[in-house]
Amino acid sequence: REVREAVEDPLENPEQFEAVGVEPPSGVLLHGPPGTGKTMLAKAVANESDATFIKMAGSELVRKFIGEGSRLVRDLFELAAEREPAVIFIDEIDAVAAKRTDSKTSGDAEVQRTMMQLLSEMDGFDERGEIRIMAATNRFDMLDEAILRPGRFDRLIEVPEPDVEGRARILEIHTQDMNVADGTDVSEVAADLEGYSGADIASLATEAGMFAIRDGRTEVTQADFEAAREKLQDADQTDEQVINYQY
Ligand SMILES: Nc1ncnc2c1ncn2[C@@H]1O[C@H](COP(=O)(O)OP(=O)(O)OP(=O)(O)O)[C@@H](O)[C@H]1O
Ligand SMILES: [Mg+2]
Structure with missing residues (x-):
């Protein structure tokens, strides 16, 4: 607005x-x-x-x-x-x-x-x-x-980092075209994404899809989102070390 x-x-x-x-x-x-x-x-x-x-x-x-x-x-x-x-x-x-x-x-x-x-x-x-x-x-x-x-x-x-509702909405947008399993609760996933930017959430969605593909499935489950979050968190920690080093 x-x-x-x-x-x-x-x-x-x-x-x-x-x-x-x-x-x-x-x-x-x-x-x-x-x-x-x-x-x-x-x-x-x-x-x-x-x-x-x-x-x-x-x-x-x-x-x-x-x-x-x-x-x-x-x-x-x-x-x-x-x-x-x-x-x-x-x-x-x-x-x-x-x-x-x-x-x-x-x-x-x-x-x-x-x-x-x-x-x-x-x-x-x-x-x-x-x-x-x-x-x-x-x-x-x-x-x-x-x-x-x-x-x-x-x-x-x-333009701040999104709050929990914003994160849920962004995740909804980025999973709109994905085949997400029934019963997956996007807002529950979003609640765990404190500090995630919109871009982080977009890559989380892609990453979750990759887990399903690796597993030979065509449906993305809540567990895939969970796994994606853990993976990105690990990557983030490595990033942080690099940034700290640079500054
Ligand atoms: N509010 C949002 N809603 C939906 N998607 C978002 C949102 N914010 C970011 N994204 C996703 O993240 C991607 C990158 O966002 P964008 O390039 O606009 O960030 P930025 O604020 O310009 O970042 P930077 O400061 O690094 O330039 C977007 O293309 C989109 O996929
Ligand atoms: Mg930009």
Whole structure:
């Protein structure tokens, strides 16, 4: 609902916002842990709305040659202005909008320039017509505060890990096309998945299916979900060790 209100509605009914006398948010930032559906939400906007949808990954804006990144940002906004109403979506924006560090390597300076270009394009937004800008990140803590100032990404939408009901609903969605044995209680499975993201739940469903296949069955049972959960938990623990090591 928040995404609808902040992105779709202003594009579909600009008159209503004018009549009420409020400015829709300039930029909407989706933030939350990995795998919680941020990119998926943006894709949903692309599918639902008639506006032109221009998608770019933050990492694509990080270029080798000086000035290339900021040129790309300019082109992005120009294209949006030509095709308005339009939504610009920058996924994983932390790649270009991380806090300024002290290091003065030229790579960093170039990334800084690209970010400055992005900020200045957003500042000059009003004259440009019906353009909304959306971004997503799972590293909210890393972002430079300059991008969060009013008139820039001034609407923050948190996409948290799902609660128990959310997990059950997500599991339902991802098992919809699976041949699940009668009597399997999806919400019971979901209750045990504390801390699982949507992406984790999607892979749990696939993994459960794999257990049935290995066993030569065509029906997936509650025990398969259980086995899948144990397998993913073990894998997760190994992951965690690696991450701890890296940090
Ligand atoms: N709320 C959800 N409902 C249904 N499926 C979900 C949900 N969240 C995540 N998923 C599943 O997980 C996959 C990955 O989600 P997505 O790529 O949108 O995560 P993300 O938040 O963008 O993660 P990241 O921060 O790592 O980019 C989706 O394609 C979908 O299969
Ligand atoms: Mg994503």
